[in-house]
Amino acid sequence: xxxxxxxxxxxxxxxxxxxxxxxxxxxxxxxxxxxxxxxxxxxxxxxxxxxxxxxxxxxxxxxxxxxxxxxxxxxxxxxxxxxxxxxxxxxxxxxxxxxxxxxxxxxxxxxxxxxxxxxxxxxxxxxxxxxxxxxxxxxxxxxxxxxxxxxxxxxxxxxxxxxxxxxxxx
Numbered sequence: 001x002x003x004x005x006x007x008x009x010x011x012x013x014x015x016x017x018x019x020x021x022x023x024x025x026x027x028x029x030x031x032x033x034x035x036x037x038x039x040x041x042x043x044x045x046x047x048x049x050x051x052x053x054x055x056x057x058x059x060x061x062x063x064x065x066x067x068x069x070x071x072x073x074x075x076x077x078x079x080x081x082x083x084x085x086x087x088x089x090x091x092x093x094x095x096x097x098x099x100x101x102x103x104x105x106x107x108x109x110x111x112x113x114x115x116x117x118x119x120x121x122x123x124x125x126x127x128x129x130x131x132x133x134x135x136x137x138x139x140x141x142x143x144x145x146x147x148x149x150x151x152x153x154x155x156x157x158x159x160x161x162x163x164x165x166x167x168x169x170x
Contacts, residue, residue, distance in 0.1 A: 051077050057091035057112060060120075063098045070103060075110025075133070093120040102126055105160075109146070111135035116146075121156055128164040130156055143168065 048069070050062040058077050065072065077088035089112035098104070099122040107121065111133040121127065129144025139155065140147050144164045146156040158164070 048080050049078050051088075051090070052094075054092055056114070057089040059092040059094050060090050060097050061094050063101070065098070065101050065103045067103055070105040072098065072104050072107045073110070074107065074113055091115065093117060095119050096122050099123060100125075105129075106131065109133065109136060109139060109141075111137075114138050116155060125159050127156075127158040128160045129158055 047062075048064055048066070049060070051058045052061045053059075060074055063072060073082070073084070074090050074093060076084035076086050076090060078084050090110060091112050092115040093113065095117040097117075097120050099119075101124045103126065104124055105126055105128045107124075107127065107130045109116075109130065109132045113136060116139070130141050130146040131144070132139045132141040132146065136149070138149050140149050140151065142151075144158060144161050145154060147154055
């Protein structure tokens, strides 16, 4: 109430602004929930392996592992059951092809893999070891740690490598 002008404040105007804000807020929250559900269902329904053909073979484009996928073989194109097609060698692993995976403990890299893009195994929190085929010309693993073949650069030191090394000693 404003005694100077002898009139009541415009309560309806404040209520309208408040309702408008609430409606916009609810719409934004609903959009975020919808997007979250969409991405959750998309990842659940994704194929386990996604490959793309390149000049020298195939690129592992995406791996979506589930609870029973504790080992990832990167050597040949594999079907959903994990069966390898030895006529289709994997030669490259794309950046973020396996990110935030909590199941994989071991990665085996085949002899034909010649390029691992940066962050291809991003935040694999339970990874214990990377094992490289001895015939691979570009990479080598020592005690489960992945190096360039000349061992001048560490490519990946698994988060739980200490558990792997301990098991080797026991």
